[in-house]
Amino acid sequence: MNFQKRKQIILDKLNTVGEVDVKLIAAELDISEITIRRDLNQMAGDGLLYRTHGGAMKVNPFEVPHEFVNKAAKNVEAKDKICRAAAEQINHGDIIFMDCGSTVFRLCQFIKGKKIKVITNSIPVVYELQNSLVSLNIIGGEFNAERQAVHGSIANEHIARYKANKAFLGVDGISRNGLFANSELEAEITQAFASHSAKTYLLCDDSKIGKESYLRFGELNLINSIITNSKSDELAFFRKKGVEVIDV
Amino acid sequence: MNFQKRKQIILDKLNTVGEVDVKLIAAELDISEITIRRDLNQMAGDGLLYRTHGGAMKVNPFEVPHEFVNKAAKNVEAKDKICRAAAEQINHGDIIFMDCGSTVFRLCQFIKGKKIKVITNSIPVVYELQNSLVSLNIIGGEFNAERQAVHGSIANEHIARYKANKAFLGVDGISRNGLFANSELEAEITQAFASHSAKTYLLCDDSKIGKESYLRFGELNLINSIITNSKSDELAFFRKKGVEVIDV
């Protein structure tokens, strides 16, 4: 009984029953609980399931499209902590930008009850907030199916027409050398968000801190505040540079 | 019975009944009241519900997520016939506008395989077409949850930047006296679509022909072609006025 086989059995059970229990699985497969826990943790890290105390659940009971969900399901606990802290920064009447990152997406669940305006280019965000107290403004332009969001010059111009209190953004990486993005389109829209917002918050889990990928598109001072679960030494440097660091 | 599961059950109950009671939930799930209280407090902290003495209530009492679905499900056979005929009008390479009506929505299923550009203010249309060959352009602006679409001056300006071959529109009513809409916002965006499209198709089932509701916003000549299942005498008048009538 190897990992692959157990993984298969666990996923099957999740699909049929919707949830699994560490003890039951361990007894059923005649294997130790700690091993099952390790399996579940690894699979949760891959976004294949949602880890609970004593077991695991299906990632999404209600279906939201596809690869976005999987990405969004990675590192869930850290992201939720970050987003809970981010939600505390949002007050009644605020006008906020939300970008299309998977971390920022998880902010939705914490702001449904707030009377605010959200301006976003992310369709999942729209979907998640459409029946909430939040008033929505959708950024127009060409839709990118992979990112489930709108990007491009029309989108950037749309943003430029508004002025928000706060922007909640994600990046692909951040280091002492600046901010990094996966593509030019993402870089440009992030800059547009930042420059039309009074305050800019960066939501990033530990995997992004110190990471330098693809395209360097901006200096650290583009953002005012980083909300993160990371304990990296890099954070001290950010602070020295005048960036607020909110630790969760 | 872990936190995640209880949370789900509580949310389900809130959605169906509208409120929950600590004692009842505790008895039902066979768990202590203090635990339920802790659950409710945490969920209230996340903005998922309003905490009351002895229980909790839904955050937003008004919910309209299924209205669109219900509306879309009416008169399905007629609408599908109309849309199948509409799809025949669409060729490879076309750039088309699609508005947010329930009839136009049903056009999606017939154009998924076409290599065209769709410019739309309807979020359901975006959802339906997001994993198809269709390239999407989303019209930006303020989102209206009831109509599941974007309307307003920003949206109208967005439309004005583009020029489409064909527009597929719905109205609330059409008679020899002109076109009728439910609201100013819908009227304005319909006019914007029509004036930035080379050819304008009106998709309407028999219930709309001869109907004169709320706001008269345009002349018959705003549209070039009506696709309908109606056998009304009115159609002869439309033809006489130079409007093509495609009968299904």
Add this chain to the structure above:
DNA sequence: TTTAATTTGTTCAAAAATAATCAAAATAAA
């Protein structure tokens, strides 16, 4: 108003689940 009943938060303890550490077993590589 005052009084009673209910609901709630706090503190503490028990139980359950988990992570960490290290050793044993299984597997792969040399």
Add this chain to the structure above:
DNA sequence: TTTATTTTGATTATTTTTGAACAAATTAAA
């Protein structure tokens, strides 16, 4: 074969979750 690597399990310490008891706060009743 031997050696290294990975996987697994047992033990222990830590963390999380839960419930009971009781005081404080809130609501309802007199």
